[in-house]
Amino acid sequence: MTQSTTLTKGTLWLMTIASGLVVANIYYNQPLLSLIAEDFGVGEFAVSKIPVMTQIGYACGLLFIVPLGDKVWRRKLVLFDLIAVISCLIWIYFSRDLWMLYVANFILGITSVIPQLFVPMAAELSSAQRRSSSIGMVMSGLLLGILLSRMFSGVVGDLWGWRMMYLIAVGLMGLTWLGIYKLLPDPTPNFKGSYSSLLHSVVTLARKHPLLRLASFRGAMAFAGMSAVFTTLIFHLEGPPFFVGATVVGSFGLVGAVGALAAASVGRFTRKWSNYKIIFAALLILLMSWAFTFGAGETYWGLIVGIILLDLGLQATHIMNQTDFFAIDPKATNRLNTVYMVSYFIGGSLGTLVASWAWQYAQWTGVCTVGIGFSVLALVAHLVFAKKVY
Template identity: 50%
Template sequence: MSSVTSASQPHKLTPLILWVMTLATGLVVANIYYNQPLLGDIANAFHITKAQAGQISMYTQMGYATGLLLIVPLADMFERKRLMMIDLALVVLALLIVAGAQQVWLLSVASFLLGVTSVVPQILIPMAAHLAEPHERGKKLGVVMSGLLIGILLSRTISGFVGEHFGWRSMFYIAAGLMIMMWLLMLLVVPKVQPDHKGSYSELMRSLITLVKREPKLRLAAFRGALCFACFSAFWTTLVFLLSEPPFNEGSAAAGAFGLVGAFGALAAGLIGRLSDKIDTQKLITYTVLLLLVSFVIFLLFSRSWIGLIIGVILMDMGVQATHISNQAIIFSLDGAARNRINTVYMVCYFVGGSAGTFMAAHAWGTYRWAGVCAIGIILSALVLIVHLFSLRSRTLS
């Protein structure tokens, strides 16, 4: 059996370290989403159908889930900075192969590898929780998580612009350059953090199951996160379809521009993080899930209004992001020696939920159009709220 020791904490989370970690989180996670607005250009370049091009994005997401499961737990075994330096070097290699690929099969393989290696944010987030003082952990996580969501939302806008003006391959060459600069910056600024787990990789992976069985708060947080991200993915997957119809008659550029609107919701992450340090996080989640539920009601009632969509996007991103930050504040307080494995369990569930939301929304759109997508968001967010309130009631009675 493995033994776990509590590592010392020789470094503090200074403002410089925090902002470098936040910047790295946003830039690395963006690699997963750059290809989405470029799929039409990729289809034309390789003379394939849009459905075949869409598989490129799917391979990237599958790679990311694989990396979450297999690579992120290693941060509990190996020195984290060294692990991230190696991983970032592989990200650069994958980006260059994607940019230069001349065959679809090579582009597919490189896209999968890009997803596998773009997991540095999920090492940085537990690292921020490790370095932060307990009384300000939520606040610091809020800052880093703002970088994550802004990277997700703005990556589509940026890649659409670059692809339109300079070609789709240019985006991946630019991304490779950004990763090289990020590698150097992290090498100079990010401190070394020694691992806590003493044992084999197989023991490490088996401990994931043990953590799920042992930690009810982790199970509940994973459930909340999965369904909230399912709502988020359902909306962003089908927004471009809604905007292509009357009265909007807009294309992918307009859908990408909504990423700028969603960024306002991401900016609320810092405030939510501060609140999670001061009030009961479980009760705070009640209000953040309510924001998500209300946003889909607005999407349903005001689906033909720009203002309605804008307000809904802001509320939705605030609700999803705030719930996510609160979930992570809870799970990172459970076992300091297993934060990366705890984050692995949570994030794998999170992205499985997102994939399920994308799948359900695509099918709902085909049969029920936008009303079906909104129904998915309302049903899932209401389910999260009911289960969460039941858990609060059970905790009060116990």
């Protein structure tokens, strides 16, 4: 086994690329929902449950798998997990009933937590001066995977049908497995206790550190707003005044990538600003994005500007949240990340579910109202509680 005490550029790039490819698996379905609904002969609300199941599964994986990164050899854990991911993708490809898609996507969510093993590894192996930039790079790969997966799956779905996307994903995961097997280092585990004591320590960390709880709430609310938009964007754009399909919807992932890449350099601002001020500015950008997404949401330019700002604010908040709580205990990075990311994806699931209901009753206006509400909650929590914990 290869042990490493430093983070090389090659390792950082491997984790960045692999994070994007793995996390993409749980977002391919969003631009394909209309195609899946047509194939199975069901309505929009029924297929909207697919991304909800995926995100709930992801939260479960964060809770029960990611803490193992502090206890077991991470390369073995990642390789085993990738085999499970490949199996789920094959299951989705062959699914013939909607319940099979629900179950397969739920398990796919559980097993697609590999990027959340890489982010703590990047923080653990980096110097304090490089921690924000290392986290930012891996998180950029993760967020680009989320955003570009929508564009890619939209194009593939329009050209060859939604099932072909999952066949392609199987091949990409096979290549990822080989790269991890040959190149990923294997830092020594930090936790020596039992699995039950490991999970109990996750709860203890959440209770003990108010900064971790605040970061978790901010992240959950911010991600809930983003999930609300991208779950219902396909329904918004296939109707008036746009009347477009999955390819155009997926291309908005490329638009959002502009904001994600811009946010990757947020760590540079720590030389001049406090973390409190950077997060405050990021949350203001997040709230500002709704002026375009909502106010000009019937135009392409309004949606483009809104989604760029949405992803910029979300990613900047996310990177600084993680910079904050990873500094609490360098020997518990995976467990700290578990608390945060479980909250984060519960927020995403909540945003997806509430937005689906809002779309049924108030269409795009309802969805944006939901998104604004989540963003306001994140900003208010920061203003009320942040100065007490910094």
